[in-house]
Amino acid sequence: MSNSKLIDHRKALSNNPDAYTFEISDKNIKRLVKTLVPHLKNAGLRVSPVKNHDELSVIIKLLFSAQENRPFFHIEGTEIPLCWNSPKDWDKSYIKYEWGHLRSRNQAGDRAHNLENLGLYSARCNQHIQTSMHIEELMVYGGILAQRISNVLTARRKLFESVEWNNAVQKIT
Numbered sequence: 001m002s003n004s005k006l007i008d009h010r011k012a013l014s015n016n017p018d019a020y021t022f023e024i025s026d027k028n029i030k031r032l033v034k035t036l037v038p039h040l041k042n043a044g045l046r047v048s049p050v051k052n053h054d055e056l057s058v059i060i061k062l063l064f065s066a067q068e069n070r071p072f073f074h075i076e077g078t079e080i081p082l083c084w085n086s087p088k089d090w091d092k093s094y095i096k097y098e099w100g101h102l103r104s105r106n107q108a109g110d111r112a113h114n115l116e117n118l119g120l121y122s123a124r125c126n127q128h129i130q131t132s133m134h135i136e137e138l139m140v141y142g143g144i145l146a147q148r149i150s151n152v153l154t155a156r157r158k159l160f161e162s163v164e165w166n167n168a169v170q171k172i173t
Contacts, residue, residue, distance in 0.1 A: 004090035010080040012093035019081075020071065022094035024064050029057050032097060036060065036118070039099055040172070043114050047172050055171040062165055064120055066155040071095055073125040075144050083122035100126045102135040115169065116160055119152075 013019040023032055033056045034049040040056075041047065047056065068074070071083040089096045100121035103111065111117060121130070129145075130138060135153070139146045159165050 006084065006087075006090060007080075009090035009092075010084055013084060013095065014080045016093040019094045020074070021069055023097050024061060024069070026057070029060060032060050032120075033057060035099060039118055040115065045115075045172060052172055055168060058168045059115065059172070060120075062159055062168060063118070063156075066159045067120060067152050068155070071097070071122040071125055072100060072119040072152060073121070073129050073145065073148060075148055082124075084124045086123035086127070089123070095122050097121065098123055098126045100130060104130075104132045104134055106132050116156075119156075 016022075018025075022028055030049075030053070033053050036056055036059075037047055037049045037052075049056070073083060075082050083095065084090075085092055085096050097120045100119050102117050102119055135149060138149060
């Protein structure tokens with residue numbers, strides 16, 4: 001367990017200009033590719049983190065771009081970030097992303113692991129904000145959280161209709 005405190009972790013994130021993009025870089029994306037593969041296999045796709053690395057990297061970057069290169073529930077305008085890692089990763093000055101399910105695994109059944117149901121979340125957002133609810137259920141909170149969700153869902157809808165997305169997905173199906 002890390003000896004870091006939450007406030008120190010949040011300040012380190014705030015002071016690191018690459019805190020949100022570190023894991024998405026070509027140098028570091030391998031872990032996200034590897035953690036995406038089990039979800040896609042559960043959705044019935046035959047993918048491999050080695051064989052499909054390049055294609056999955058493109059898909060991850062497209063999803064991240066639709067999130068404005070931030071965690072799914074990222075809110076701008078706060079002095080220190082409201083998205084952060086789990087306590088075991090408080091020593092990191094970057095977000096260690098998790099795959100979150102827009103429609104929860106507990107409620108979505110077979111569709112839970114579909115590629116269009118996945119997003120890049122910080123641990124705090126996945127475990128403390130969404131907490132197994134469908135993304136639409138979070139809209140009742142209103143305010144800047146509802147606005148952020150609406151903006152990201154709109155960007156994702158446009159992405160999923162794009163030729164670039166369809167070409168990327170076709171390469172792994």
